[in-house]
Amino acid sequence: MDSAYAAWAARWRVPLGFLLGIAFLIFSRPTPVILIVGGAVGAMGVALRAYAAGHLAKNQKLAMSGPYACTRNPLYLGSALIGGGLAWAGENWILALVFAVLFAAVYWPVIRREEDYLHRQFREDYDGYAKRVPLFFPRFRRPADGGKFQWKLYWKNREYEALLGYLAVLIFLVFKIRLR
Secondary structure (H helix, E strand, O other), X not given: OOHHHHHHHHHHHHHHHHHHHHXXXXXXXXXXXXXXXXXHHHHHHHHHHHHHHOOOOOOOOOOOOHHHHXXXXXXXXXXXXXXXXXXXXXXXXXXXXXXXXXXXXXXXXXXXXHHHHHHHHOHHHHHHHHHHOOOOOOXXXXXXXXXXXXXXXXXXXXXXXXXXXXXXXXXXXXXXXXHO
């Protein structure tokens, strides 16, 4: 993986997401049924991100409990579900395709870059963990370590911001339907 591209992707993932979000708000064509279905998929992503944030003590210890027992990247999987659900809710398939391509082009190198960091930071624990748990697509199984969700980590990781952003987009889409 080209480290310069990975660094670029890490730096620009949020601004590019905002640009795509603005295009989405302008060009989306939601309908009530599609908004409900896509909104439900996005809500699963918000819930996954929230659950993951409650198990993540960044840079202190390797997160292996909760959703981290099923996938090494539950936050990014949650983001993919949110983006995919909202793209579905907006019923603009061109923007959905752009989202999928942008997500793969930006988040794949970011995930790999973070993998390298975690390997260096938590070498012993990380090697065994990476052998047991898939990188992105989850393998559902009962977590072995029994780590508990911690609200203080949820708040510290500021995951409520994802929820608030998601709700703001849903409200915007509802108003867009009502104004037609």
